């Protein structure tokens with residue numbers, strides 16, 4: 001019985017991969033590391049530290065933990081400058097209206113994101129109040145595909161995992177949702193991933209998807 005929805009942030013509610021790309025590109029260019037959009041696609045849903053490890057596959061050399069930390073810090077400063085340009089217009093009407101409709105329907109809504117910048121992003125796009133709980137990169141020790149981020153989200157909104165439906169754009173996120181014992185809805189990149197329970201092509205299909213699940217229950 002679906003009583004709550006947990007949303008991934010990047011790739012579902014907002015689209016910041018272009019900013020991740022620009023920021024990582026600056027940092028990798030400075031180090032002479034090859035980086036392109038294809039590599040950037042592999043960073044979807046992956047933590048900052050794991051993203052750096054993927055980028056460093058093209059680096060011939062060894063970096064100390066301190067040097068890696070500096071690269072991540074530099075990337076994050078550039079990324080946050082780019083995030084500063086975001087406004088309410090960076091969320092589609094479909095997303096905003098659907099969230100409103102779901103809340104009016106009595107569903108609890110939460111965020112389950114790997115990002116440490118989740119609250120900052122939600123503030124910028126004026127969606128902080130749309131959610132009852134936010135689980136993000138700051139409250140987890142294991143990133144997706146580990147279920148921790150979604151289990152914490154369910155905890156925050158006091159809902160049993162089996163009553164939660166997760167909306168995700170990344171395969172690692174779908175795996176995490178299934179490992180948490182939740183229903184997984186794939187959108188965007190994850191929409192044709194074999195492990196999704198339900199695939200959608202647009203956010204506004206969500207209320208119908210839930211109604212269908214409730215009718216089956």
Ligand code: B16
Nearest residue numbers: 009010043045048113114115116117
């Ligand atoms: P940050 P999500 C993820 O967000 C992004 O998809 C991923 O590309 C990024 O590396 C990760 O957050 C960490 O972000 O550097 O801001 O902590 O899709 O889980 O909402």
Ligand code: MG
Nearest residue numbers: 008010011045
């Ligand atoms: Mg995502």
